[in-house]
Amino acid sequence: MSDTDPRDQLVDHLPALRAYAINLTRNVATADDMVQDTVVKAWTNIDKFQPGTNMRAWLFTILRNTFYSSRRKTNREVPDVDGAFTARLSEKPAHDGRLQMADFQKAFVQLPDEQRETLVLVGAAGFSYEEAAEMCGVAVGTIKSRANRGRKRLAELMHLTEDGAMELTDKATIAVVTAGGSSAF
Amino acid sequence: MSHKKTDPKTVQQIDENLKRVFDVQLQQELPDRLKDLLAQLKARDAGKDTGAEK
Numbered sequence: 001m002s003d004t005d006p007r008d009q010l011v012d013h014l015p016a017l018r019a020y021a022i023n024l025t026r027n028v029a030t031a032d033d034m035v036q037d038t039v040v041k042a043w044t045n046i047d048k049f050q051p052g053t054n055m056r057a058w059l060f061t062i063l064r065n066t067f068y069s070s071r072r073k074t075n076r077e078v079p080d081v082d083g084a085f086t087a088r089l090s091e092k093p094a095h096d097g098r099l100q101m102a103d104f105q106k107a108f109v110q111l112p113d114e115q116r117e118t119l120v121l122v123g124a125a126g127f128s129y130e131e132a133a134e135m136c137g138v139a140v141g142t143i144k145s146r147a148n149r150g151r152k153r154l155a156e157l158m159h160l161t162e163d164g165a166m167e168l169t170d171k172a173t174i175a176v177v178t179a180g181g182s183s184a185f
Numbered sequence: 186m187s188h189k190k191t192d193p194k195t196v197q198q199i200d201e202n203l204k205r206v207f208d209v210q211l212q213q214e215l216p217d218r219l220k221d222l223l224a225q226l227k228a229r230d231a232g233k234d235t236g237a238e239k
Contacts, residue, residue: 007223007226007227010223011223014215014219015210015211015212015213015215016211018210018213018215018219019207019210019211019213022210023207023210032216032218032219035219036218036219036222039219039222039223039226040222040226043223043226100202101202101205101206104202104206105206108203108206119199119203120203120207123199123200123203123204124200124203124204124206124207125207148190148191151191151195151196151199151200152190152191154199155191155195155199
């Protein structure tokens with residue numbers, strides 16, 4: 001083995017990069033275009049990657065810049081949301097019940113870009129607030145505020161209240177269990 | 186009642202959902218054009234680098 005080429009690590013980050021792109025664009029075809037552009041850019045500019053730093057964060061940042069610059073260019077305010085995002089998910093029932101997942105997805109795609117991407121970075125992809133702030137080029141407080149507003153909006157859209165949060169989970173679970181088991185029992 | 190902060194239980198539930206959705210997306214198979222992309226880039230570079238050796 002020769003010295004490790006950071007380009008060999010790119011492949012490991014493709015699924016996460018694509019998941020991020022899908023959440024950002026809400027359109028699988030557009031997401032794949034973005035991932036393709038990002039990989040080509042990363043490959044060509046690999047000398048700008050500092051070994052030892054977080055490659056996933058670097059790739060996400062490239063993808064993010066690609067997304068926002070293309071959005072500026074096309075000046076498209078209304079995103080082209082496709083159904084594949086939710087449809088594919090509903091094929092795979094989660095153990096908590098697919099009803100709730102589908103509802104969650106519907107609520108999530110309604111969030112503004114900034115809140116959606118912040119929640120994906122810190123809520124799903126496991127980046128710290130500090131990392132997300134650096135990736136988005138904003139203050140840590142801005143990231144925290146976007147995450148808080150995003151979570152609050154999701155809670156409203158899903159009618160989660162302080163008292164009802166767990167109750168809804170139970171109801172949804174019972175609903176799924178009942179629907180699935182009604183013929184058998 | 187309107188609270189400024191979402192309560193921790195709800196936050197936890199929302200983040201669990203976010204992770205679950207993300208995990209499902211992570212497990213989706215990559216389309217061929219993305220799977221082939223790195224090999225294509227590698228081949229392109231190899232063609233450039235070894236051009237003198239041919």
